[in-house]
Amino acid sequence: MKRDFDVIVVGGGHAGTDAAHAAARAGASVALVTLRRETIGVMSCNPAIGGLGKGHLVREIDALDGVMGRAADAAGIQFRLLNRRKGPAVQGPRAQADRAAYMLAVQNALVERPGLSVIEGEATDFLMDGARVVGLSLGDGSEIRAAATVLTTGTFLRGVIHIGDVSRPGGRVGDKPSVRLAERIDSFGLALGRLKTGTPPRIDGKTIDWSAVEMQPGDADPTLFSFLSKAPTLRQVACGITHTNERTHDIIRGNLGRSAMYGGHIDGVGPRYCPSIEDKIVRFADKSSHQIFLEPEGLGTDTVYPNGISTSLPADVQEDYVRSIRGLAAARIEQPGYAIEYDFVDPRALRRTLELREVPGLYFAGQINGTTGYEEAAAQGLVAGLNAARAALGKEPATFDRRSSYIGVMIDDLVTRGVTEPYRMFTSRAEFRLSLRADNADQRLTPFGVALGIVGEDRCRAFEAKARDLAAARANLEALTLTPRELRAAGIDVAADGGRRSGFDLLSFPQIDYAMLASIAPGLDVHAPDVREQISRDALYARYLERQERDAAAIARDEAEAIPDHFDYAGLKGLSNELRDKLERARPETLGQAARVEGMTPAALTLLLARLRRARRKLA
Amino acid sequence: MDTVFAMSTAPGKAGVAVLRLSGPAAHEITEGYAGTLPPPRELRLRRLHLPCGGLLDEALVVVFDAGQSFTGEPVAEWHLHGSIAVQRKALAALGAEPGLRPAEAGEFTRRALQNERLDLVGVEGLADLIDAETEVQHRRALAALGGQVSKKIGDWRADLVRAAALVEATIDFADEDIPEDVFGEVSSLLGRTKTSLTEELAGSPAAERLRQGFEVAIVGAPNVGKSTLLNRLAGRDAAITSDVAGTTRDVIEVRMEIAGLPVTLLDTAGLRETDDPIETIGVDRARSRAATADIRVVLLGPGDGRPAEALEDDIVLTAKSDTATSLSEGVSGLTGAGVDALVAELGHRLQGRTQSAGIFDRERHRIAARDALEALDRAEVHVEEGPHSAELAAEELRAAARALEGLLGQVGVEDLLHEIFSSFCIGK
Incomplete structure (x- = not known):
């Protein structure tokens, strides 16, 4: 079949850009389809990259020659190594980024990449060939054909934005949702869930009394993300730290009924590690103060991101409580905070390549898979883009495992166990944490990347x-x-x-x-x-x-035992219905993965292994 | 791949007990105990020596090479004497070998499958079998002590989850507003778990008795009426009785229930110096079995004094007291006088022992508990070193939980996160 490109990537966020770049590095011709070229690489939430677990992911993306690490280094205006005083395995690099510089760095990386074209347009539908996705139609009626398509459209599936009791459909602020594409995805019959996330109001930094807040400078000896970077390029700045107080809490408590979440407008599940300020005050009522980081959004802007007070209260209440905070008495809100609710696809419908099991040719990466965070999105983008390219070029899949990377931990968690809240990386998710360090990401992954041909x-x-x-x-x-x-x-x-x-x-x-x-x-x-x-x-x-x-060797053996796609769990005598249901949902690709399905027993594994052996013998 | 070991024959006393080792170190370990390895697939007699010195047993040893064994791996089998003491000693010694661990339920079979050694016909029934075994164990764990077992396990689990969550919170949420001074609470949780595990380990032998049965040995001079008493207690003619001293040569065992507890009664050869070589063996056996029995009933002839070798807590009775009305007057196997009182006394004593019975009634449990304790010891050291060793403390806590996993159920990262998020306000 004629194709215009090997791979199409829909979306120009963190998943989309690293997906497109990885696919191009892998030798594919790539079209990145986005609504507006100038928003490629936008940081729609906080202006920071990295952190604990997340910094590890960025290092791994960099070890495979991806975009995020170098872009973050180019845009970093404050570098801090978290857990500096703890053991090296749990130290995570983090940086405040200049939004504009970050976007520019990402856009430049795409422009400089041979084989990668950016197409402006609205993705309205997939082109289908039976169950297979073979391309995309755009809002202007044009069609693009490709062997593989990677969808990285974040919160667009039934995204609803809430500011107090006002709500309207939309992805991030300013973007319009695509209804037809959502209907097409519905027709695939995938299991969906609903999540929510929030942002704080943005504040004009000129209206902050910086003398009244504590200042936190970056590290004197900055730790960068990329193994190829030597030193920061931009001027370095400090962040402010202030706190909520009883009066802030009184204002919020008095207006809980007007909060989208507490007013009953939101059903989605929010992340427990990133609660709204309403949530914090309700759930931890005995705490009289919460910390807020005042993070500059860049060198060329005065906008400040007050990290720690995301909210879905009405704009007037936001102004009241912000002004009750030390240093913010005269603060002007540039854009009120909002909560966003969206559908995600149960990632157990995906293979470890992030291709949908039931819809060949279509890959998902980023928030649509139930994750949160730029780093999680970019790492998935890399995996999806790489595999989309390899599939398009007729090569074997490239998969990541828990023993050698955080990327592998994340992919395995997603496709094996699914998600119940927005999934974020933590170092505690990695059972081989002491060997999966940020400092040795290159030792762990660069040779793999070289073998795959994606390292320059x-x-x-x-x-x-x-x-x-x-x-x-x-x-x-x-x-x-x-x-x-x-x-x-x-x-x-x-x-x-x-x-x-x-x-x-x-x-x-x-x-x-x-x-x-x-x-x-x-x-x-x-x-x-x-x-x-x-x-x-x-x-x-x-x-x-x-x-x-030793533990890893034991796992390796089970990982080598492949389970065919359409393995008949119903025909396995002796499995409980509950376990059968979970296995059918996750459709593990290996025996090792099956062992990590919740509720798995040694007996059921033995049974599974026996059946696999018998099937193979029959074939032989 | 680890080397694993387990008894391949049913627990308890038997003529022969087969211990199987499978894995890369199976031959090397066997050579260490046996001195020399027999040629593959040939049964040879070997004296097995413990690493700490001392003879374990004289046993038939056979080894199979990789690819020519049940599991497909190098395998060794030790055909030991079916004594409980020997089996226990062997398992304990192997458990202390680095790199060796007890086989999980069904693990030999699983390895056989993995190495394509097992005939697959009928293997579907296997899972049911293994499930049945673990379910029975589980039911017992829940039921044995009226929910106390599950409560205890639940408490350990909660304490370990809490301790790990506190440590993980300081690692993964270092830039959040959470207290760093969690290490005091971690120490006290660790201390509490260690104390409780140690107590359980101490109660483990009694627990194993509850599962496998207590032993009560009847000892005394020849022709004092031991066999007659045994038959009376058993309610049948289990032992041959006669007026001839030295009728009982070997140890005779009768299983019965006393106060609801499983008991094996042992009738032994009368203790005397003799020139008869067969009787001499019988007397030696009597002494050694009596020594390891839980309770000894020492029977005296009329007018005999308390023998010097009787231990303080032995039940010393005058036998052939045909008209005794209380235990202090003696007992009679012939008329049954004093027998009810003896049974009551045995029941009372055995029940006393069950008080301390822990929940670990298998060598596998004890090894898991000891591994967990060692990991907790190391965790404690790292906790004392403070926040800069937090990731090592967390690693050891994981190791402890992993060691106890069979008892606790898996402690997953979601359990830790739940504990973290319900304890601390995370989210700057």
Whole structure:
């Protein structure tokens, strides 16, 4: 069949841009369809990238040569490494971003990418060939044909915006919903759920009394996202911190009936980790104050994003309570906060490639899958775009697993367990957290990306150089062996008992660092600082990594056991109805994935394995 | 792949008990205990030595190479004497070997399937079987102590979830408005769980007795009436009786119920010095079995004094007291005098022992509990180190929960998040 492009990506948000870029890197010709070219890469919620778990995702996107990490570095106006005083496995890079600079960086990345075209238009319907999606029709009546289509349209499915008791249909503020496309998706018969999310009012920074609030500068020694970035490019700024007080709470309590959520206008489930200010005051009534970060939206704007007071109260109440807050007495609201409700598709309908199981050729990424957050969206975009391209080019799928990436953790959680609230990444979701660190995302994923052909030459070379240095440093450390006596002679305090130990072992001792060993063995100081740091971290966790590797090996075996698409669970005698229902919904692709379906028992797994073996033998 | 082990024969006493090891270390471990490995698929007698020294048993040992075994992996089987003490010792010793763990229910079969060794015919029934087993265990866990078991497990679970959630909250919500000083509460939760687990471990032998039965040994001089008493207690002629001293040579066992508890009565050879080699073996067996029995009933001949070897808590009775009206006057197997009183006394004592019975009635439980305790010990160290070791404390808490998973049910990340979000106002 004739095609205009290999891959179409619908939507120019964080999922869409990393999807289109990944598909192009994978060698596909790509059309990114968006309503307005100038809104590509817009940050519609808070002006920040990264954080705990999220920062890990950005590093992984970067390790695969994606867009988000470099764009965030180019737009960063305040970098902070969260959990700086905790162990390296749980440190997450985060940055405040200049909205305009971020959009520009993303748009430039797309423009510079060969094989990627941007088409302005409204996606109104899919072109179908039987059950398969083979392209898109646009609002102007034109049609684009492609082998694979990635839909990344965020909250457009029955999106409703609420400001107090006023509500109107729409995606983010300013966008119009597409009714026909929604009807087409309905015709696929997918299971849908309803979620909500909110934003705070935006404030004119010139009307904030900055002298009355506490200021938080960025890190003196900024940690960037991209393995290729060296230093921030924009001027760095501080954020303000203020707090709500009893009067704020009184105003909100007195107007709860006018809040969209408490007035009964919203049915969707909101995220528990990002509650509205109404929610906070109702659920934690004994707390007399809540923290608010005043985040500048950029260097060329005065708009400030007050992080911590998202709301669906009417505009006049928003103004009242904002002005009750220290430093905000004269604040002018530029745009009131609002809540948005939208449908999401139960992600258990997806394969690990993010292709819909029942609608070949169609991939979903981002909020439509029940997730929240730019980073979660971009990571899904990368997976969907990469796989859409590979499918279009007739290549094998590329999947990510829980043992080697946060991306794999997220995809597995989504397609195996589904979501009940907007899904956000946390480090606690990763059972192999100690090995899935932000600092070693390149070690974990860049070789995979190189093998897939989606990593550019610059990164490839930089990575190989670092890998060589790491291996040499490791060999030097293993070759260096010291006795307690020798260590004490060098002024390092260790217990007298115990034998000769390698430099690598010694690095796991809390009182010994790389510099001390380098002072004893001068050959060690030839290695690059990031290599020294990473190898120290490997040593710190070595004991745990061995244990995690054993667990991972056990999982690997089950992951190798594939379950065919149309496996007949109904024909499995001895499964409870509840479990059968869950398995049919999630349709796990491997035995390992089946093991993670809620309520799975060892007996049911054995049964499943036996049936798989029998089926294979019959085929043979 | 781990190496796993389990008894492959039914629990309890038997002529032979087969212990099976499967996995990469199965042969190496066997060699460690047996000294030398027999050629594959040939049964050989070996003396098995414990790593800490001392003889475990003299056993028939057979090894199978990978690809030529039931599971498809290297397998070793130890055909031990079917003594409960030997089995328990063997399991405990293997449980302490690094890299070895007890097999999960159905794990040998699962490995066999995985390695395409098992005939698939009839395998569908297998799941039902395994389900049935775990369901029975589950029912017992719920019912055994009138809900106390499930309450205890529920309490551990809640404490571990809470402790892990507190630690995770400081990690994943570091930029939120939540208190950092959660480590005091974490310590007290850990301490409480450790104490409770330790108590349960101490009560574990009694629990195993509840499941497998208590042993009551009747001992005494030859021809003092031990077998007659056994027959009376059993209500049938289980042992041959005669006037000839030394009639009972081997240990005779009778299963019965006393005060609702499973009891194995042991009739033993009369204790005396003898030149008869067979009787000598019988006397040795009598002594060793009596030593491990839960209660010993020492029968005295008329006019005999309390023997020096009787322990303080042995029940010492004058036998052949045909007209006894109370236990202090003695007992008679012939007339039944004093027998009711003896049964009542045994019942009373055994019930006393069940008071301390814990919920761990299998070696698998004990190993899980010990693993969990070790992980909690390490977690405690990291908690004391403070926030900079939070991720290590969390790792050990996960390990503890994973060790106890079979008892607790899985502790998933959603449980932790729920606890975090209901405790702290998250969302800046």
